[in-house]
Amino acid sequence: MAMRPCAAVSVLDRSAIEHPWDLAPEKARALQSRLAQHVVCADAIDPVGHIGGVDIGFEDGGDTTRAAVVVVKYSPEGPPFEVVEQVVHREPTRMAYVPGLLSFREVPAALGAFAKLETQPELVMVDGQGIAHPRRLGVASHLGLWLDLPTIGVAKSRLCGTHASVGEHRGDWTPLEHKGERIGAVLRSRVNVKPLYISPGHRISFDSALTWVVRCLYRTKLPEPTRLADRLASRRGPIN
DNA sequence: GCGACAG
DNA sequence: ATCTTGTCGC
Numbered sequence: 001m002a003m004r005p006c007a008a009v010s011v012l013d014r015s016a017i018e019h020p021w022d023l024a025p026e027k028a029r030a031l032q033s034r035l036a037q038h039v040v041c042a043d044a045i046d047p048v049g050h051i052g053g054v055d056i057g058f059e060d061g062g063d064t065t066r067a068a069v070v071v072v073k074y075s076p077e078g079p080p081f082e083v084v085e086q087v088v089h090r091e092p093t094r095m096a097y098v099p100g101l102l103s104f105r106e107v108p109a110a111l112g113a114f115a116k117l118e119t120q121p122e123l124v125m126v127d128g129q130g131i132a133h134p135r136r137l138g139v140a141s142h143l144g145l146w147l148d149l150p151t152i153g154v155a156k157s158r159l160c161g162t163h164a165s166v167g168e169h170r171g172d173w174t175p176l177e178h179k180g181e182r183i184g185a186v187l188r189s190r191v192n193v194k195p196l197y198i199s200p201g202h203r204i205s206f207d208s209a210l211t212w213v214v215r216c217l218y219r220t221k222l223p224e225p226t227r228l229a230d231r232l233a234s235r236r237g238p239i240n
Numbered sequence: 241g242c243g244a245c246a247g
Numbered sequence: 248a249t250c251t252t253g254t255c256g257c
Contacts, residue, residue, distance in 0.1 A: 155246050156246080
């Protein structure tokens with residue numbers, strides 16, 4: 001199977017790129033293809049002291065977008081991890097949900113939340129796909145590119161690609177592929193629960209993406225960073 | 241043309 | 248994602 005060629009390690013100069021967030025679907029798709037060229041799916045990670053979890057929720061019948069970011073202190077001893085910071089950022093929703101264009105709807109708010117963060121994590125896990133996307137630019141990749149941080153896509157369902165059946169034991173996984181390319185892995189994070197779709201977002205390899213997610217698995221289907229962000233985004237968890 | 245389709 | 252109550256199971 002063809003391994004997806006990764007762009008050379010280089011920092012994208014965001015200030016030099018024309019990037020409106022309210023593009024028409026056709027324009028947005030074209031921009032995704034361009035940006036995907038800058039995604040790096042090889043490890044370029046600093047020592048991980050803190051891990052961030054990101055998720056987006058909506059209010060006012062969808063008129064308001066609510067971004068939640070939770071930062072936990074990583075410990076080699078494993079979870080549970082100490083929560084060191086939680087941020088919620090709200091702003092008007094920019095565009096409707098269109099399959100494949102999720103990042104244009106969620107990344108702006110996520111960036112707003114990161115701007116309010118005091119403790120910047122060295123690794124970020126995002127609720128959604130990384131490169132396991134038709135044009136290889138899921139929300140995790142798009143966000144990672146704009147934050148210039150290593151990110152991992154942790155999705156609860158499939159957007160594209162095919163895969164063999166996944167083993168039933170915790171930790172079992174099978175590769176996810178699309179058009180002859182490896183785009184991620186389907187992971188059984190818990191027994192008797194639908195598997196997770198893991199893919200590199202930016203600045204991380206397939207192996208590391210999977211390894212980090214497994215390291216953050218505790219007692220639920222989702223890894224801790226994403227589980228905590230999910231609770232915060234859906235206003236069920238602590239807003240302390 | 242007919243389905244599939246992250247959150 | 249969100250709208251919504253109770254309910255089955257570990």
